[in-house]
Amino acid sequence: xxxxxxxxxxxxxVVLIVGMLPWLSDRxxxxxILRARSAxxxxxxxxxxxxxxxxxxxxxxLRMFWDWLTxxxxxxxxxxxxxxxxxxxxxxxxxxxxxxxMGFAMVVxxxxxVLVVVPSVRxxxxxxxxxxxxxxxxxxxxxxxxxxxxxxxxxxxxxLSFPAYGWNGPEYAVLxxxxxxxxxxxxxxxxxxxxxAVTFTEEWVITxxxxxxxxxxxxVAVLRRALPGLASQIxxxxxxxxxxxxAVEKVFAIPGLGRTTLGDxxxxxxPALQIDIILLLAVSAALGxxxxxxxxxxxxxxxxxKAMPIPSGVFHSSSRRWVVPIVAASLLLVMVLAGLxxxxxxxxxxxxxxxxxxxxxxxxxxxxxLLARVADGALRSIGLSLAVTLAALVVGxxxxxxxxxxxxxxEVTNAAPPVVTGILIAAIWGxxxxxxxxxxxxxxxxxxxxxxxxxxEETHARPYISILPTLGASNARILFGSVVPAVAPVVLRHAxxxxxxxxxxxAALGFLGLGPQPPTADWGLILSDGVAAVERxxxxxxxxxxxxxALAVLAVSLAGATSGRVxxxxxxxxKVDAGGRST
Numbered sequence: 001x002x003x004x005x006x007x008x009x010x011x012x013x014v015v016l017i018v019g020m021l022p023w024l025s026d027r028x029x030x031x032x033i034l035r036a037r038s039a040x041x042x043x044x045x046x047x048x049x050x051x052x053x054x055x056x057x058x059x060x061x062l063r064m065f066w067d068w069l070t071x072x073x074x075x076x077x078x079x080x081x082x083x084x085x086x087x088x089x090x091x092x093x094x095x096x097x098x099x100x101x102m103g104f105a106m107v108v109x110x111x112x113x114v115l116v117v118v119p120s121v122r123x124x125x126x127x128x129x130x131x132x133x134x135x136x137x138x139x140x141x142x143x144x145x146x147x148x149x150x151x152x153x154x155x156x157x158x159x160l161s162f163p164a165y166g167w168n169g170p171e172y173a174v175l176x177x178x179x180x181x182x183x184x185x186x187x188x189x190x191x192x193x194x195x196x197a198v199t200f201t202e203e204w205v206i207t208x209x210x211x212x213x214x215x216x217x218x219x220v221a222v223l224r225r226a227l228p229g230l231a232s233q234i235x236x237x238x239x240x241x242x243x244x245x246x247a248v249e250k251v252f253a254i255p256g257l258g259r260t261t262l263g264d265x266x267x268x269x270x271p272a273l274q275i276d277i278i279l280l281l282a283v284s285a286a287l288g289x290x291x292x293x294x295x296x297x298x299x300x301x302x303x304x305x306k307a308m309p310i311p312s313g314v315f316h317s318s319s320r321r322w323v324v325p326i327v328a329a330s331l332l333l334v335m336v337l338a339g340l341x342x343x344x345x346x347x348x349x350x351x352x353x354x355x356x357x358x359x360x361x362x363x364x365x366x367x368x369x370l371l372a373r374v375a376d377g378a379l380r381s382i383g384l385s386l387a388v389t390l391a392a393l394v395v396g397x398x399x400x401x402x403x404x405x406x407x408x409x410x411e412v413t414n415a416a417p418p419v420v421t422g423i424l425i426a427a428i429w430g431x432x433x434x435x436x437x438x439x440x441x442x443x444x445x446x447x448x449x450x451x452x453x454x455x456x457e458e459t460h461a462r463p464y465i466s467i468l469p470t471l472g473a474s475n476a477r478i479l480f481g482s483v484v485p486a487v488a489p490v491v492l493r494h495a496x497x498x499x500x501x502x503x504x505x506x507a508a509l510g511f512l513g514l515g516p517q518p519p520t521a522d523w524g525l526i527l528s529d530g531v532a533a534v535e536r537x538x539x540x541x542x543x544x545x546x547x548x549x550a551l552a553v554l555a556v557s558l559a560g561a562t563s564g565r566v567x568x569x570x571x572x573x574x575k576v577d578a579g580g581r582s583t
Contacts, residue, residue: 243417
């Protein structure tokens with residue numbers, strides 16, 4: 001009952017926040033609409049009052065919320081504050097574009113996952129099960145969607161013949177589908193290759209081989225054995241794809257729901273923004289439900305058994321796994337140390353200067369040294385990312401200690417892509433570094449809470465803990481004197497592994513204009529400016545691309561090096577993956 005109540009409260013909270021957006025925002029909606037309708041009209045009290053009366057803002061928050069809620073139920077969520085037209089038809093048209101793009105991206109993801117998994121299947125059938133394709137999968141996984149999209153725009157605009165902007169035919173979907181599908185396919189393939197390698201070590205595979213089952217039969221059985229345990233993770237990856245589509249649509253100027261949502265947030269068209277967010281969350285929830293249905297179909301009658309056996313093999317990491325993170329960290333350190341002595345705020349007459357000895361990465365539209373700006377952004381990003389990570393650690397541990405009460409909140413948080421959270425925070429507080437930090441914190445604590453809950457359950461089952469009540473120890477003393485000290489160091493390591501992923505998430509929000517504002521030296525902002533000018537000066541995107549790619553590689557390789565073995569915790573397999581993604 002507590003779990004069900006937690007879920008209901010979490011869902012109701014999301015609906016309440018979205019419905020109350022016009023009143024939660026610290027900006028006057030009437031003023032925003034006046035500026036959107038006529039930039040030259042003076043914002044007199046009479047003009048603002050007329051707009052409030054026209055929009056129904058004078059009815060009060062409760063009345064407006066009830067009207068919005070009943071409108072959602074009846075299929076009429078309201079009219080646009082900017083155009084005066086119903087918001088639902090335009091949002092559905094944009095959603096259709098986004099779903100089409102995600103469909104193409106899914107084809108790419110499945111193809112990449114198959115290519116990554118096939119070597120593991122072949123190795124298992126030869127009797128030498130091992131994880132294969134890790135380097136390729138890690139390289140694909142290490143590229144967040146906004147970063148890969150920026151790189152593909154550079155390639156498409158400068159060297160490739162594919163159109164880089166717009167949505168006027170199938171050829172316009174090639175680059176966006178690659179940007180969205182390659183990271184998802186790499187991650188799914190990496191997880192599935194690990195699970196297949198573990199499954200091939202189980203005794204039943206040897207029994208089937210001796211009994212004369214064919215290789216295709218064994219391969220299908222192994223795949224069916226490995227997939228159910230990964231269904232929820234695949235669902236999370238698909239949910240993350242919803243958020244990634246926002247960045248991809250912005251980069252490639254695709255008129256999808258993600259780009260529409262960003263535009264409505266910037267113009268403060270809150271009725272349109274409300275339905276945009278509801279549709280994005282609905283797509284995320286639908287993908288999660290589809291993953292759960294797939295898991296149940298794969299399990300079949302085994303779903304009703306009390307305990308499902310889980311692959312529990314162990315693969316130890318080698319010292320060579322530390323080479324890539326050390327190299328990536330070294331590159332970042334060299335760039336930062338080289339740029340710190342320079343002045344990243346000084347403007348010169350050398351606008352869009354090409355890379356040279358004086359300016360190793362060139363200059364931007366204002367003539368500022370890009371190497372210096374990247375170094376300044378590194379210090380700011382590291383400090384903010386560390387603060388967000390530590391805050392997420394505290395929240396995750398505290399809520400992980402009450403798993404039944406927090407489970408619904410964890411599920412709802414996992415169903416909300418970070419970009420959607422960032423848009424909500426920006427609509428309430430406006431774009432800022434603090435708002436971006438809060439948005440990333442909201443989605444970062446959930447995996448840490450789930451990890452804490454699993455470890456607490458496992459720790460309580462240990463003999464030296466289970467005997468403490470008979471010795472007279474109170475529940476509080478057991479929890480804070482024995483369980484938390486045993487759990488906290490493990491969760492702390494997990495949180496630190498997520499630090500580069502947190503930095504990437506902050507950069508993504510900055511790239512979308514939801515984080516720090518100019519002239520702040522933020523990696524996302526610098527990359528966004530570089531992509532906008534890529535046709536005129538491709539090198540402007542080189543510095544932020546190089547730094548963010550190094551950071552992404554560090555995130556993936558660090559997670560791979562520190563989670564080189566699959567660890568069984570009670571009835572779940574626990575594995576930390578990179579890029580801020582929970583597995």
